Amino acid sequence: xxxxxxxxxxxxxSELDVLRILWDRGQxxxxxxxxxxxxxxxxxxxxxxxxxLDRLEAKGMVASDRSELAFLYRPTIDAQEVRRKRxxxxxxxxxxxxxxxxxxxxxxxxxLDPEQAKQVRSLLDGLAAETKTSRPPR
Numbered sequence: 001x002x003x004x005x006x007x008x009x010x011x012x013x014s015e016l017d018v019l020r021i022l023w024d025r026g027q028x029x030x031x032x033x034x035x036x037x038x039x040x041x042x043x044x045x046x047x048x049x050x051x052x053l054d055r056l057e058a059k060g061m062v063a064s065d066r067s068e069l070a071f072l073y074r075p076t077i078d079a080q081e082v083r084r085k086r087x088x089x090x091x092x093x094x095x096x097x098x099x100x101x102x103x104x105x106x107x108x109x110x111x112l113d114p115e116q117a118k119q120v121r122s123l124l125d126g127l128a129a130e131t132k133t134s135r136p137p138r
Contacts, residue, residue: 011061011082017042018052019075019082022062027074 011019021036022028028036034049044052053073056062065072087102095101112120 011059011086014048015052015056015061016082018049018056019061019077019079022073022075023079027072029070029072031070033073 017037017040018033021033025032025036030046030050030053033053034044034046037044037049053062053064053071057064057073061075061077062073063076065074091097091099091102095105107120
């Protein structure tokens with residue numbers, strides 16, 4: 001099994017759920033995160049949430065203010081960074097490091113609404129134009 005580097009810690013779905021709650025709220029205590037989790041139908045206990053927050057803190061993804069009786073946690077990583085890391089991992093593990101294979105798979109298996117399709121076409125046209133202008137003349 002490949003060894004993970006410290007810059008790319010694992011992020012189980014349960015920890016991602018906690019991060020989503022913190023991203024939505026900005027910050028929260030264990031009790032506040034637990035309340036939101038229960039409202040979302042997650043069958044967690046106080047101890048579970050506390051453990052998940054401790055793990056996230058150990059990974060450097062949340063920080064805590066321990067000056068009050070109830071520790072206050074806030075995310076130190078944003079959603080876009082987590083997405084970037086998870087997609088990079090997906091490309092490396094399932095698509096042999098070829099992002100184009102992932103893009104083709106997504107376009108073949110997931111429908112886009114017309115506005116999204118227009119944006120994808122525009123992006124691809126822009127990339128094609130950049131490639132033409134950056135190639136040295138033959």
